[in-house]
Amino acid sequence: MQHIGIIGVGEIGRAVVDGLSDGVENPPRVHLSPRGARAAAELAGRYANVGVCASNQEVADRSDLVIVAVRRPDAHDVLAGLRVDERTVVVSVVAGLSLADLRRAVGPGAPLVRAIPLPSVRERRCVTVTYPSHPAVDAFLARLGEALPVADEAAFNVMSALTGTLTTHYAFLATLATWAAGHGLAHEEAERYVRGLFGAAGRSLADESRSLHRLAADHETPNGLNERVRTTWFDPANAETLAKVLDAVLADLG
Template sequence: MEANGTIGVIGVGEIAKAIVEGLCENATAAPGFALSPRGAANAADLARRFPTVSVCATNQEVVDRSAVVILAVRHEHREPVLGALDVPADKVVVSAMAGVGFAELRRLLRTGAPLVRAIPLPAVRDRSSVTVVHPGHPAASALFDPLGGTLVLPDEDAFAVYSTLTATISTHLGYLVSLTEWAARQGVSTEDASRYVRSMFRNVGLALGDDTRDLPRLAADHETPGGNNERIRTAWLDHANLTALHEALDDRLDDLR
């Protein structure tokens, strides 16, 4: 693979794996990938499955072989990993590392290369997830447009807001766990309750694809005045609980900024 067509990945965790799978699975012209030895099991699996993917001996080799370098290193490993890299100015660095701003990236990488921050989500694997980026860059658009689209943000403050939103994913799933646990306490089968909750919310989620209705409209269309849905929503999403949620989001946003 030639360097000018290769995407390098340093830190091959689940997000990086999803990006590679999204761009390579059943692709007519899959890009070349140079993967780091970090995340060895995932890297080996991807190299075995896709002919345009290879595993490098070192992180520096990833940089040397690539035109675009994706950083997906765990937060606690950023200092030793990024600090050891020599990144020439003709590379493009796309950081998928949460909570690591441009100032810190510049300090650690000591490079004049263009830097882009991005929030790819696991659904890029299915080419169905919009990826938030800042700033916009042609290399980032080429990377994420095929995976569900690119949403370019104007500044790092806005980027922090979207990063905060991603912190609610496991809360949503935990809500479904809570519903299943409640049903089981009423004496129904946990397995049956889980199957029903999964089916119910999987199909509700399909409505999110209808861009002709905004989110308040979708919510209204799923309830009737005085009905079951409205009674649970107004009882649970009362002022106190909404305030607690917004305060938790504010706290997380402050940390990210």
């Protein structure tokens, strides 16, 4: 697909544009909606393959694949009256917007896919969950990493709930750096070490021959520091609380 439209130029929209365009030979044409005008204008100024359309309808008319990347409360107003040709694939990255709701908004005809791209599409190394599987969408996402189609919308919502833990992870790391700074380290030094520590740990996730439980066990020794923190702080009550929060998020997504 050589014409990609993006309606909603927030963080994910910007990351997709970067991933499709930055340092890419023969990048696709990217048509941006006027929503997020400042960000859209900045991207159009940076990349020759990117342009800003006058309306969302113009985005749809010019594109083979349209990504809808707006907030859920705004989705109804954004999509109201939008006419999409049956040859154009609509990919919704709106959390909690079901396929049925999306179909009611855009009408019959156009193929619809839900997706969960993350900011790492910018580096073209994102595993993007999709439902339903669509060959054109899978090929498009291969430019940005890879697609991970799931069996049904219930499974998709579980994956979506998991993404709700991302900023908690970052906040956990920030808390570690703040704690270290409180014990005399320069904050910049503490943050640099935390980034290095967990950046290296993150790379170990590429080793799919070991389960996540196995990775945890391989990184601690009996009665060692890691085991002490894990068993004291992340105890069964803590794990149960996390599961309850995820259950609540999943219920909202359903």
